[in-house]
Amino acid sequence: MSQADAGLSTDEEPLKNIFDDAMKLFDSIENGNEPTNSDPVQMSIKVAITKFEKATNLVSMSGMFSKNESLDELPTETLQYLLLPALLGTLSLKLSNQPRINLINVAEIYFKDYLQRCKDYGVTDIEVPQPATAPAQNTDRPQSEQAKITNLVQTRDAKIKRYKEMKELKQKLGSLTEAMQATSDEEIKREYFTTLLQSYVNQALDELNSIEQEKPILEYMAKHAGEPKPKERARAPPLKPVIITRDAVQKAVFGAGYPAIPAMTVEEFYDQRVRDGIFPASATNIPHTTIETAENDGDEAERIRKECLVEQDDPEERARQQNMDEYKDDHRRGWGNRYNRS
Structure with a gap:
């Protein structure tokens, strides 16, 4: 298909500018260090979504893509626009301060649309995941343990395979990016966009898997949102x-x-x-504790007796303590002990 047939003779430059500006914002969001839920990042996400949506409308009005074509028939410059649904899905999941269930539903539509387009153009041969069907009514024949293990192994093997592919594609994208900076070869540029499409296929599959796991949690939370919380046990008063x-x-x-x-x-x-x-x-x-109850303890009884005399201001006890104080002033501790002499 020629660019004129695609309706890009007048809209190509505006579309490219809009897409490039949105991609710059997208890269800054993906590679930035600021929290995603911060106000500046949220504003960037909303602006990028608006630009990508505008680019999507321009692509749709131009009739750029058709199921009757193959990837080889598409001009190199138009390959990047196949990424639009995947980019919009990725950004939708990063939004906050909105009902989460609405966001994942929108993202799910974008990712499935992207995978279907990639399958139509031969970028991938995977089957687009369909919503999980309701469990069978016949519960007399539950899934065997062997079938469960088989499903788990297949899921695990698929994840490992996808992880290895993503790692290889990432390395390949790095090499192609360096090559594109050194030359303007059309083949290198086309290979770069094709590799990028394949990379986002794996990312879309991972995101759809996460969405399927998150949905039941959100549905459960929404179902029990109006229920009163269990009362907390009254705390005992603090000890004083x-x-x-x-x-x-x-x-x-x-x-x-x-x-x-x-x-x-x-x-x-x-x-x-x-x-x-x-x-x-x-x-x-x-x-x-009195003198009577302490009579079995001589030291305790004597101590209590002396305290009582002091409290009663007994003259003899007062004279005895005064003499003892004078004796301590004139006789240091240890003077009478010959063994302590140096």
Whole structure:
């Protein structure tokens, strides 16, 4: 088909400019480091989609492609326009702030249209994937384990084969890109576009596979979107520190120094635990510490006795402590120990 027959005598230059500008945006989006959901990238995606859609309309109005032709009959410059559905599908999946189910449905249409065009022109011989059919009503003959394993192996082998092909095509595209920069040979340019079409065939298959896996998830989320979420268990109140004192005097001292922390005597602490049902209510278990309960422990009894004398401001105890302080001032620790001498 000649360019005149394709209707490109007047629209070829505008179409090329629009497509080239869109491809520059597409490459910057694919190779950029900025997050895809950022405002600048989203704006670039929308502009690129608009340009590719405009190019698609121009291609359709020109009647550039026909099922009655082969790839060899197409002019080299028109080969790149076969990529339009694949490019639009790729960009559609990158959009955000829109219902995801709508985006993947649009992308699915683009990718299938691209694969069908490539099959019509002999770029590939793969069968265009069709929507998964509903499960058979007869459940008396479930799929055997051997059939399941066979399907898994075939899927895995297909993925491995496609991965190797994509790797080889990527290397080939790199070499052809360098060759195109060094020469304007028509054959090299045509081989580059053909290789690019084959590369996007594999990408389209991968994207369609991902879409098929994502659809059930989105449908499930949409189905249960209005359901109330399960109530969270009420959290127990956080524990608060408690300073336990021996008597009311210490309670007043600690309470004055730490007004934000509750202070209570041992008796009050025990009574509180009894009210909370943590400690038994038996009076015999109340851990009151007095001289009577400490009589079996001589050191403890003596310590409590001295504390009581201090609290009562006993003159003899006060004189004894004063003499002890004076003795410590005049006699350093260890003076009477001959074995500690240097």
